[in-house]
Amino acid sequence: MSAKEELREQFVAAFEGADYPVDDPMDLLPALPDGPSTKFSADDVTLTAMDLATNLGDKANFPYDTVDALVDDVISSLEDENYL
Template sequence: MTEPDTEAIRRQLIDAFEGADYPVSNPIELLPALPNGPATTFESGEFSMSVLELRDGAQRTDGATDGFPYETPEALADDIIDGLQDVGKLP
């Protein structure tokens, strides 16, 4: 079993979302930027998750709400990574 590379996932997220028109106010505004639309996946090691699964998989366990609006793809990627780590999907 290959451990996922969290930084590789972060870079993939930034690359996928950097084409969005920032600031973005909701997840729907991100879809046109994705290379494969809603079928876009992010993979590293044993980790593989579609963009649609990310929404559910990255729900924070600390009670935080989503961080919209986002000003940069880096801020969005960081929140997704934090959420995935909070729920144990990434180390």
């Protein structure tokens, strides 16, 4: 499994418990086991939830109605920033 696929699975697992629709990143925090310190790792890539929020930045299209739409944008922003 590629790092992208592994991270996608981790993001879905972490964010699927959020109360959708989510209007901003703060709506996602209750779903994360360690809040903004929650870590996601695959191969040589390790990011915290706070790193994701920073990298997503202006690429975010809040509100998100589904976990898949959110994760698609997170993955896309990580690719744009050359993490993946």
